[in-house]
Amino acid sequence: MLALFDLLGVILIGLLGAISSRSIQSLDPGNRASALLELLKIESFTLQQQTLVLGASAAMAFFLKSILSIYSSKKILRFISARTNSLSNGLIASLFSQPLTSIRRRTSQEIYFSITEGVASITIRILGSIILLASDLAVLVLLGLGLVIADPLIALATFVGFIFVGYLLFSTTQKRGYFLGSELSFNAIKSNEKTNQLIESYREIFVRNQTEAFISDITSSRARISNISAELFFIPVKSKYIMESALVFFALLLAFLQFYLNDFSRAIATLSIFLVAGTRIAPAILRIQQTLVQIKVTLPTAALALEMIEELKKNRTEQVKLGESESNISADSFVSNINLDSVDFDFGPQNKFKIRNLNLEVAPGQFVAIVGETGSGKSTIVDLILGINTPTNGVVTISGRPPRVAFKLWPGAVSYVPQNITFLNGTIRSNLVFGNATQNLSDSDLWRALEVAQLRDFVESLPLGLDYRIGEHGNNLSGGQKQRLGIARALISNPSLLVLDEATSALDAQTEKDFNDSVQSIKGQTTLLIIAHRISTILNADKILYIEDGEVKASGTFSELKSLVPNFELQCKLLGL
Secondary structure, three states, X not given: OHHHHHHHHHHHHHHHHHHHXXXXXXXXXXXXXXXHHHHOOOOOOOHHHHHHHHXXXXXXXXXXXXXXXXXXXXXXXXXXXXXXXXXXXXXXXXXXXXXXXXXXXOOHHHHHHHHHHHHHHHHHHHXXXXXXXXXXXXXHHHHHHHHHHHOHHHHHHHHHHHHHHHHHHHHHHHHHHHHHHHHHHHHHHHHHHHHHHHHHOHHHHHHOOOHHHHHHHHHHHHHHHHHHHHHHHHXXXXXXXXXXXXXXXXXXXXXXXXXHHOOHHHHHHHHHHHHHHHHXXXXXXXXXXXXXXXXXXXXXXXXXXXXXXHHHHHOOOOOOOOOHHHHOOOHHHOOOOEEEEEEEEEOOOOOOOEEEEEEEEEOOOOEEEEEEOOOOOHHHHHHHHOOOOOOOEEEEEEOOEOHHHHHHHOOOOEEEEOOOOOOOOOEHHHHHHOOOOOOOOOHHHHHHHHHHOOOHHHHHHOOOHHHOEOOHHXXXXXXXXHHHHHHHXXXXXXXXXXXXXXXXXXXXXXXXXXXXXXXXXXXXXXXXXXXXXXXXXXXXXXXXXXXXXXEEEEEEOHHHHHHHOHHHHHHHHHOOO
């Protein structure tokens, strides 16, 4: 529809040129010009009045085209922006409904790049470009029809000339654009990964005197990104000047031919139509060429997100949806038991480690520990219990339901403390509330959790107490303080089931003893499942499972396990236990 305004403007300018040139020669406007003047009801106007009306009408047509184009572009961009957000949110939700093994197939930077730049490339840079492409094609079709009616030969020459120039520009830049797009994506991910590695492993890298090597890799990638960006920016600039030069060349060539072959009035009219149409056609063809190159450049970036979307479609895990009967279940109906029945788990062909025929029952109020050598499968078993990974065979339930369902039915009833605790760049208060934002927590709730985690005295000694900022990754805290803060966070919701994965490994002996005393104080009230390397933390466990190569080799109390597993007995002797 908007292209009709362009066509109308071109026709009016062509008519204006025709009547002006013929008036100079004291000639009649001609049959077609007269028919148009009659159609517009201005055939009886003076030349000056006709010129004013035609010029003002043409200007109004182009002005309305611009205003309506701005409005429609805004609406289109808002629509695409909403789709970008929707697609990104859907991709994030789909990705993090997958088992952990699926999530870890990509690096964190690849995931981040896909859900941000990748999704934006699909919607804004590709689909948005296709919409603009359709708009410019509509302009070309309508202007082409108008030119054919005015002068078929000129129409043919105009379109052949400009399309040929546009094709040459596209063919000479599209392969280079695709290559540059691939290089840009690769170097962006590589630079971010190296920067992240340098931040996370700074001490190790510093001691090994590898800091400069990492910086060199990062700066090399950033330099490559800068060079690629400059070259990509130059491609449309170069195309613009080439197309402008082609417009001037074709105009001069047409003027020469028209004045040589036709009379003055016809030459002026034809040249007027060409110049006006050319100023619309040339930019449209240039935009089409640049849009096609932009799509080529963007495809490698979009490919990462598209590949992830396709993979998630194949491996889609059903979202947890609660039935009406389950959604009304009361919070106090939670039973803190765990059951694993004939569970098998396989990481896939690239990893030979497997969990085989695992059976486990944890009764409400029990203190159960899992021990074993490094790599025996302890943390893998915890991931299966928490529903983070899905068993290849067998069934895992918490309170009689799959873990994901249980967490939705009874939020806060289960808490987990990992080996490596994640911290917000904020205060102690915000880090305690982290993951518990839906609960109305008072300061007394926070202090209670800190006390059980043996951290209250330390926090009270800080200048701002709960509002003390711990820095990014908890950099203002020691390793032991970080672990205790993580334990306090898990205790905030008064969980009925508490799972700790090597959660006391960074505690000193006295703090560990104090924490063990606190654990004993909640034993019986809270079901405890502890993955432990430090045997001293599980002396009073009701049941201990010894894991070896993904299987339960033995289970029993501390004294029973010593008699059943020689290796466990040896470790106890070395520790004087």
